[in-house]
Amino acid sequence: MAVQETPEERAEQDRLILDAVDRFLERDVKPVAHDLEARDEYPREIVERMKELGLFGATIGEQYGGLGLSASTYAKIVERVSAVWMSVSGIFNSHLIMAQTVERAGTEEQKRRWLPRFASGELRGGIALTEPDAGTDLQGIRTRAVAEGNGYRVNGTKTWISNSVEGHILAVLVKTDPAAEPRHRGMSLMLIEKGAGVQVSRKLEKLGYKGIDSGELVFEDCFVPADNLVGGDEGRGLQQILGGLELGRINVAARGVGIARACLEDSVRYAQLRKTFGKPIAEHQAIQFKLADMATQCEAARLLVEQAAAAYDSGERCDMEAGMAKLFATEAAIHNSLEAMRLHGAYGYSKEFNIERYYRDAPLLAIGEGTNELQRIIIARQLVARNPA
Numbered sequence: 001m002a003v004q005e006t007p008e009e010r011a012e013q014d015r016l017i018l019d020a021v022d023r024f025l026e027r028d029v030k031p032v033a034h035d036l037e038a039r040d041e042y043p044r045e046i047v048e049r050m051k052e053l054g055l056f057g058a059t060i061g062e063q064y065g066g067l068g069l070s071a072s073t074y075a076k077i078v079e080r081v082s083a084v085w086m087s088v089s090g091i092f093n094s095h096l097i098m099a100q101t102v103e104r105a106g107t108e109e110q111k112r113r114w115l116p117r118f119a120s121g122e123l124r125g126g127i128a129l130t131e132p133d134a135g136t137d138l139q140g141i142r143t144r145a146v147a148e149g150n151g152y153r154v155n156g157t158k159t160w161i162s163n164s165v166e167g168h169i170l171a172v173l174v175k176t177d178p179a180a181e182p183r184h185r186g187m188s189l190m191l192i193e194k195g196a197g198v199q200v201s202r203k204l205e206k207l208g209y210k211g212i213d214s215g216e217l218v219f220e221d222c223f224v225p226a227d228n229l230v231g232g233d234e235g236r237g238l239q240q241i242l243g244g245l246e247l248g249r250i251n252v253a254a255r256g257v258g259i260a261r262a263c264l265e266d267s268v269r270y271a272q273l274r275k276t277f278g279k280p281i282a283e284h285q286a287i288q289f290k291l292a293d294m295a296t297q298c299e300a301a302r303l304l305v306e307q308a309a310a311a312y313d314s315g316e317r318c319d320m321e322a323g324m325a326k327l328f329a330t331e332a333a334i335h336n337s338l339e340a341m342r343l344h345g346a347y348g349y350s351k352e353f354n355i356e357r358y359y360r361d362a363p364l365l366a367i368g369e370g371t372n373e374l375q376r377i378i379i380a381r382q383l384v385a386r387n388p389a
C-alpha cells in the first residue's frame with residue numbers, strides 16, 4: 001500500500017529539489033549561459049542534466065513517473081532558472097503545458113502511454129497553437145484535421161513554436177469542424193509526433209530568448225491516429241489548452257520575477273561598486289529611488305505569483321489570479337531591465353554584462369502565453385463575472 005506523505009515530508013522534499021536546482025544552475029548553467037546565448041546555441045548538455053534532475057516531469061504526477069510538484073514549488077524553480085538564463089526555462093515550460101493538458105484532459109490510456117516518456121525527457125515538446133494569421137484570436141486558426149480511416153489527415157502551418165526544431169512531439173490545436181458555431185466547438189487538440197508529413201520549414205531569428213528553438217512547422221497530409229486526439233472527443237481542444245495555459249501563465253509570471261530579481265541583484269551590487277563624484281552611486285538619491293522601485297516591483301510580483309500558484313494548487317479556477325500575476329510580473333521584468341540598464345550606464349549596454357540580455361529577454365514575456373493586453377481583458381471579464389451588479 002502506498003504511504004501517504006505528510007505536509008512536512010513534502011516540504012522537505014521540495015526543499016531538496018530547490019537545493020538541487022540551485023546547484024545545477026551554479027555548476028551547469030551560469031558558467032556557459034553567456035557564450036551559448038551569444039552563439040544562439042541549443043544547450044544540449046544542460047538538457048541532459050535537466051533530464052537527470054527530473055525537470056521534464058516537474059509537474060507530472062508521481063504515478064506517471066514525474067516529480068508531482070505543486071505549481072507553487074514549480075514557480076520557485078522557474079524563477080530560479082530564469083534569474084540565471086530564461087531560455088532554459090522555455091525548454092521545459094511549454095513541454096510541461098503539453099504534459100499538463102494530457103494529464104488533465106487525456107484518457108487514462110493516453111496518460112499511461114505518454115506521460116512517463118514526457119517525464120523522463122525521452123520525448124520532449126511543447127504546444128503548437130499560433131499560426132501566421134492567428135495568435136491571440138486562436139479561434140481563427142486554419143490548420144485542418146479531416147477524419148480518414150482510423151485517424152485524421154492534418155494540413156496547415158504553425159509558427160513561433162518553442163521546442164519545434166529540437167523537440168519530438170507537440171500538442172497541436174486544429175479545426176475538426178471549420179463550420180461549427182461557436183467556433184471553439186470545431187476545435188480539437190492532437191498529439192503529433194514529428195515524422196512523415198511534418199516539416200520544420202524554418203528556425204525563426206529573435207531579439208532575445210536565444211538558444212531555445214522557435215520554429216515554423218508545416219503539416220502536409222500528415223496522418224494522425226485517432227488515439228492521439230486528446231481526451232478522445234472532438235470539439236474540446238480550445239478548453240483543454242486554455243486549462244493548460246493557466247499553469248503556463250503562472251510560469252511566465254515566475255520567469256518575470258526571475259528576470260526582475262536578476263536585474264535588481266546585479267544593480268544593488270553594481271551601485272555599491274561604481275563611484276561618481278567621490279561616492280558609490282548607491283548613495284545618490286536618484287539611484288536609491290531606482291533600487292527601491294525595482295525591489296518593490298520584484299516583491300509585489302513574487303507575491304502575486306505565489307497567490308496565483310496557491311489558487312491553482314487548491315483546484316480553484318484561477319484565470320484572474322494567473323492573469324494578474326502574468327501582467328504585473330512581466331511588466332516588472334521589463335521595468336527592471338530598463339532601470340538596470342540606466343543604472344549600469346554604458347556597461348548596461350555592453351555585451352560583456354548580462355543586463356543587455358535581460359533587456360532583450362523581458363519583452364517576450366509581455367507577448368507569450370497570451371499578450372498582456374489579453375490578460376487585462378481576462379481580468380476585467382472575471383471582475384465583472386465575479387461581482388454581478
Ligand SMILES: Cc1cc2nc3c(=O)[nH]c(=O)nc-3n(C[C@H](O)[C@H](O)[C@H](O)COP(=O)(O)OP(=O)(O)OC[C@H]3O[C@@H](n4cnc5c(N)ncnc54)[C@H](O)[C@@H]3O)c2cc1C
Pocket residue numbers: 094126127128129130133134135136137159160161162163206209214364367368369370371372373374377
Ligand atoms: C519567442 C516566442 C515563442 C513563442 N512560443 C510559442 C509556442 O510555443 N506555441 C505557440 O502556439 N505560440 C508561441 N508563440 C506565439 C505567441 O503565443 C503569440 O505571438 C501571441 O499569442 C500573440 O499573438 P500574435 O503574435 O499573433 O499577435 P496578435 O494576436 O496579432 O496581436 C497583435 C497585437 O494586438 C493585440 N490584440 C489582439 N487582440 C486584441 C483584443 N481583442 N483587444 C486588445 N488588443 C488585442 C495584442 O495584444 C497585440 O498587442 C511564441 C512567440 C514568441 C515571440
